[in-house]
Amino acid sequence: MVDQIFFNGIIITMDRAQPTAEAVAVKHGEIVRVGSTDDILVLGQPKTELIDLKGAALLPGFIEAHGHPLFSALCWGDPVIDIRAVHTPTYDAALAKIRRRVAKAKPGEYIMAVGLDSTLHDGVREPSLEELDGIAPDNPLSITVFNFHAAYLNSKAIEACGLSGDLDPTLEKHVFRDKQGRPTRFTENAFWHARDIFFEKCGKDRAVRELREWLSKYSAAGYTTAAEIGMFPDWAGYFEAVRKQETLPIRIRVYEAGILDKHYMSKLGSGDDHFRTIGIKFWADGSIFAGTAAVSRPYLNTDLTIKKLNLPIDNRGQGTYTVNEQKRLMTAAISQGWQLAVHTQGDATVDVTLDLYEELFKKYPNANGPCRLEHCTTMRPDQVERAHRLGVVCSFFNPLAYYWGDPMRADMFGPGRGDAILPFGTAARLGMRVSYHCDSPMTWPDPMLCLYFATTRKTQSGKVIGPGEQVDIATALRAVTIDAAYHLQMEHLVGSIFEGKRADFVVLDQSPLSVDPENLRSIRVLETYVDGIRVQPVAERK
Numbered sequence: 001m002v003d004q005i006f007f008n009g010i011i012i013t014m015d016r017a018q019p020t021a022e023a024v025a026v027k028h029g030e031i032v033r034v035g036s037t038d039d040i041l042v043l044g045q046p047k048t049e050l051i052d053l054k055g056a057a058l059l060p061g062f063i064e065a066h067g068h069p070l071f072s073a074l075c076w077g078d079p080v081i082d083i084r085a086v087h088t089p090t091y092d093a094a095l096a097k098i099r100r101r102v103a104k105a106k107p108g109e110y111i112m113a114v115g116l117d118s119t120l121h122d123g124v125r126e127p128s129l130e131e132l133d134g135i136a137p138d139n140p141l142s143i144t145v146f147n148f149h150a151a152y153l154n155s156k157a158i159e160a161c162g163l164s165g166d167l168d169p170t171l172e173k174h175v176f177r178d179k180q181g182r183p184t185r186f187t188e189n190a191f192w193h194a195r196d197i198f199f200e201k202c203g204k205d206r207a208v209r210e211l212r213e214w215l216s217k218y219s220a221a222g223y224t225t226a227a228e229i230g231m232f233p234d235w236a237g238y239f240e241a242v243r244k245q246e247t248l249p250i251r252i253r254v255y256e257a258g259i260l261d262k263h264y265m266s267k268l269g270s271g272d273d274h275f276r277t278i279g280i281k282f283w284a285d286g287s288i289f290a291g292t293a294a295v296s297r298p299y300l301n302t303d304l305t306i307k308k309l310n311l312p313i314d315n316r317g318q319g320t321y322t323v324n325e326q327k328r329l330m331t332a333a334i335s336q337g338w339q340l341a342v343h344t345q346g347d348a349t350v351d352v353t354l355d356l357y358e359e360l361f362k363k364y365p366n367a368n369g370p371c372r373l374e375h376c377t378t379m380r381p382d383q384v385e386r387a388h389r390l391g392v393v394c395s396f397f398n399p400l401a402y403y404w405g406d407p408m409r410a411d412m413f414g415p416g417r418g419d420a421i422l423p424f425g426t427a428a429r430l431g432m433r434v435s436y437h438c439d440s441p442m443t444w445p446d447p448m449l450c451l452y453f454a455t456t457r458k459t460q461s462g463k464v465i466g467p468g469e470q471v472d473i474a475t476a477l478r479a480v481t482i483d484a485a486y487h488l489q490m491e492h493l494v495g496s497i498f499e500g501k502r503a504d505f506v507v508l509d510q511s512p513l514s515v516d517p518e519n520l521r522s523i524r525v526l527e528t529y530v531d532g533i534r535v536q537p538v539a540e541r542k
Contacts, residue, residue: 001045001047001091002043003027003532004532009206010055010056011023022037023040024503030500031177031502033496034238037510058507059497061494062225063435064226068439069228073213074210074235076210078206079112081111081114083113083144085121089120106485107140116144120403127152132155140153142198147290151186151191152188161194173368174186174192175190188259211238211335214440216536219250221457221525223250224505230322231257237267243275250535251275253279254271255341256280257280260328264290266403273364278338278339279339281342282320282329284343284347294316296346300407300414326353330342337368339371341374350378355372373393375479384426384427394434394485398454402453402459403443424471428475450515451473454471483495502530503531
């Protein structure tokens with residue numbers, strides 16, 4: 001007897017041998033038959049649940065190959081102040097919001113605002129130490145930028161985080177100082193140090209509560225699997241606390257954060273089908289918007305880059321590590337059998353990383369793959385070709401270009417380089433199996449936005465950037481289903497509606513294959529299923 005039969009809808013399998021079907025049978029959470037309605041309905045018994053799709057579309061659940069549900073939980077929710085430009089459009093309004101929160105704070109309470117955006121906040125300027133001290137004279141205050149790669153701290157916060165005085169060289173290289181030599185802006189390792197102190201102050205209960213909320217956000221968006229890519233040792237226990245009380249609504253694949261010359265905390269492959277540690281992730285460079293992504297040709301010298309971002313003339317960014325340090329990080333992961341994912345925003349960083357991959361693959365020909373590059377914002381076509389030849393795959397951050405593609409094109413790189421960002425069309429033509437991701441907490445989980453930008457290359461202003469990098473919807477769907485499953489070493493388990501795989505589904509009110517790409521973002525998620533269990537009844541089918 002089968003437990004469930006899904007029928008009377010548009011079933012998109014993502015199986016090239018059988019792209020569509022009329023019905024699907026499920027037993028004990030496993031797909032046991034895919035085919036015609038007549039062939040599958042006869043498998044039903046009195047206790048079989050018949051799920052009438054009523055014309056809706058059934059697809060394999062979406063997969064976020066580069067996500068941070070736990071990091072998102074730590075970064076958002078009370079007591080964090082949300083100053084993102086999407087709803088606080090001016091710099092003055094953002095500061096006013098922070099002042100209102102400071103007025104309610106107890107002396108000594110650590111206050112964190114998130115979302116300062118030099119590209120989108122009207123009237124933005126780099127906050128000075130005097131300005132931040134004036135806003136919160138009695139409280140540690142940090143203002144984190146929208147991409148989570150930098151923060152501005154007041155004097156109380158600098159002292160509370162142990163970032164005053166002489167610093168360790170690994171931190172000092174990520175501290176920007178004013179003309180008086182005082183630390184003002186903290187990036188990468190220095191920022192992470194301050195950030196984790198804030199997380200600790202907020203307590204474990206708050207993190208567990210917010211994690212539940214973020215897992216639900218992923219599920220509501222149609223995701224049935226997500227990576228937690230870059231898990232720091234201090235974060236251990238949050239997922240376990242939730243799992244002790246309930247079944248996670250989505251599957252999680254963990255990549256531990258690679259830290260130079262530190263032993264890994266996790267055991268390779270530990271966990272089960274719902275929660276497993278599979279890889280190591282580290283940040284080979286920083287952020288485009290912090291000026292810390294290493295690029296081969298300098299940023300433009302514009303009002304945005306020089307005055308608002310406070311970058312040096314002809315800035316080229318820099319890698320987080322020396323080449324030898326990065327080699328040690330990559331060697332440690334690959335030699336011990338871990339899958340490796342490397343954050344690479346700038347094309348100069350991509351060159352270094354591909355050089356090291358090529359060298360290490362010769363020494364470790366059976367490296368646990370697919371080895372990955374993350375974000376790949378300014379990656380060049382020749383680098384995509386080289387990566388594909390090496391067997392390295394790319395995970396592209398599509399919403400980055402949707403929200404910030406206009407300033408990147410106009411004020412950071414110019415039309416030619418700006419149009420070339422996120423070359424997933426080039427990758428598709430070469431046959432690379434890519435994935436698209438939303439990289440929360442920077443943008444919210446939204447597979448439809450990933451599909452929309454992939455097929456239209458339109459930014460939020462409606463401008464088209466790099467039309468030659470557009471892909472068709474069938475190709476785009478693979479990047480959030482079966483090819484994303486391949487990135488997470490889960491192709492045998494999820495990513496397509498195929499006999500023997502788990503019954504992880506998303507139900508949509510329309511088929512993405514039948515709507516104009518302009519209307520992809522209007523498609524609604526109705527339900528999600530994991531192991532055949534309805535975990536997210538988002539909306540009723542009509």
